[in-house]
Amino acid sequence: MEKVQVNDSELVSAYIKGDESAFGTLVEKYKHRIYTTIYLVVKTEEVAQDLMQDTFIKAIKTLRGGRYNEEGKFLPWILRIAHNLSIDYFRRERRYPNVVFEDGSRVFNTLNFSEDSVETLQIKRESHEQLRSLIKCLPEQQKEVLVMRHYEDMSFQEIADATGVSINTALGRMRYALINLRKMMSKTKYAYDTNLYIKSK
Amino acid sequence: MRMTQIFTLNQNDVVRYLYNETTPQENERIVEALLFDSELLEFYLESVETKQGLDKVMLTPPKRVIDNILAYSKKYSLEV
Numbered sequence: 001m002e003k004v005q006v007n008d009s010e011l012v013s014a015y016i017k018g019d020e021s022a023f024g025t026l027v028e029k030y031k032h033r034i035y036t037t038i039y040l041v042v043k044t045e046e047v048a049q050d051l052m053q054d055t056f057i058k059a060i061k062t063l064r065g066g067r068y069n070e071e072g073k074f075l076p077w078i079l080r081i082a083h084n085l086s087i088d089y090f091r092r093e094r095r096y097p098n099v100v101f102e103d104g105s106r107v108f109n110t111l112n113f114s115e116d117s118v119e120t121l122q123i124k125r126e127s128h129e130q131l132r133s134l135i136k137c138l139p140e141q142q143k144e145v146l147v148m149r150h151y152e153d154m155s156f157q158e159i160a161d162a163t164g165v166s167i168n169t170a171l172g173r174m175r176y177a178l179i180n181l182r183k184m185m186s187k188t189k190y191a192y193d194t195n196l197y198i199k200s201k
Numbered sequence: 202m203r204m205t206q207i208f209t210l211n212q213n214d215v216v217r218y219l220y221n222e223t224t225p226q227e228n229e230r231i232v233e234a235l236l237f238d239s240e241l242l243e244f245y246l247e248s249v250e251t252k253q254g255l256d257k258v259m260l261t262p263p264k265r266v267i268d269n270i271l272a273y274s275k276k277y278s279l280e281v
Contacts, residue, residue: 018278020271020274020275020278023271023274024271027267027270027271028267031261031262031267032259032260032261033259035260035261035262035266036258036259036260039260048260048262049262049263049266052262052266052270053266053269053270053273056270056273056274057270057273060273060274060277061277064277064278131254131255131257131258132258135255135258146255149220150252150255155222156216156217156220156222168213171213171216171217172213174216175212175213175216178216178247178248178251178252179244181251181254181255182247182248182250182251185251185254
């Protein structure tokens with residue numbers, strides 16, 4: 001049977017009218033993107049899970065409260081909520097810093113793997129862990145632009161406006177982030193296999 | 202010094218091109234530049250590869266978190 005493709009705007013409208021399954025579709029569609037964005041800012045799995053829930057609670061209240069701006073797109077809108085909550089958390093933590101152990105070994109155990117062999121799973125896990133670790137090693141300003149552009153889908157102009165720098169500075173930070181990641185990847189002999197990743201629908 | 206500035210600007214353009222933020226006219230200029238500038242081409246190809254790697258770093262929240270969100274939505278709809 002052929003599946004009917006429904007766009008985000010239609011799903012949002014259906015949800016506002018009371019269709020819970022439409023909301024479930026949106027959550028399923030964007031859960032990886034939103035969770036990854038939060039995690040890369042806050043760096044701990046537990047906090048990322050809490051903020052993921054807070055993000056959707058805020059979204060639910062806005063949508064059901066009739067305060068959603070139809071002109072905006074759903075993904076950038078909810079990513080902005082996630083980003084703001086993550087940054088708020090990050091700022092609070094800076095004010096009251098805690099010691100955080102960054103072994104991070106459990107984080108990628110939750111990755112979506114399909115029916116792979118144990119060996120393939122191990123390779124995937126190690127590759128993702130390595131790249132995630134490399135992202136975390138980037139200077140804060142470079143990581144910020146990278147997360148905003150790559151995972152939050154903000155334009156460079158939007159990033160420039162949000163961070164109070166010129167577009168050339170934002171572009172320069174992204175450029176250095178890409179260059180530094182590349183350098184680190186070659187040093188660690190990081191390699192990924194494009195066939196390994198199974199993208200969730 | 203001036204050479205460095207020109208080179209830097211071009212790499213920034215390639216970054217915008219990589220993320221589809223260039224106009225069709227700019228695309229033509231960038232593609233042409235990539236044909237003649239091997240360093241710029243190398244930067245572009247490496248950036249494409251890095252970008253593909255970044256696409257693969259996608260985490261999945263635990264099912265419990267998703268269940269909580271969906272349950273909250275249902276509960277909230279009954280309350281309002």
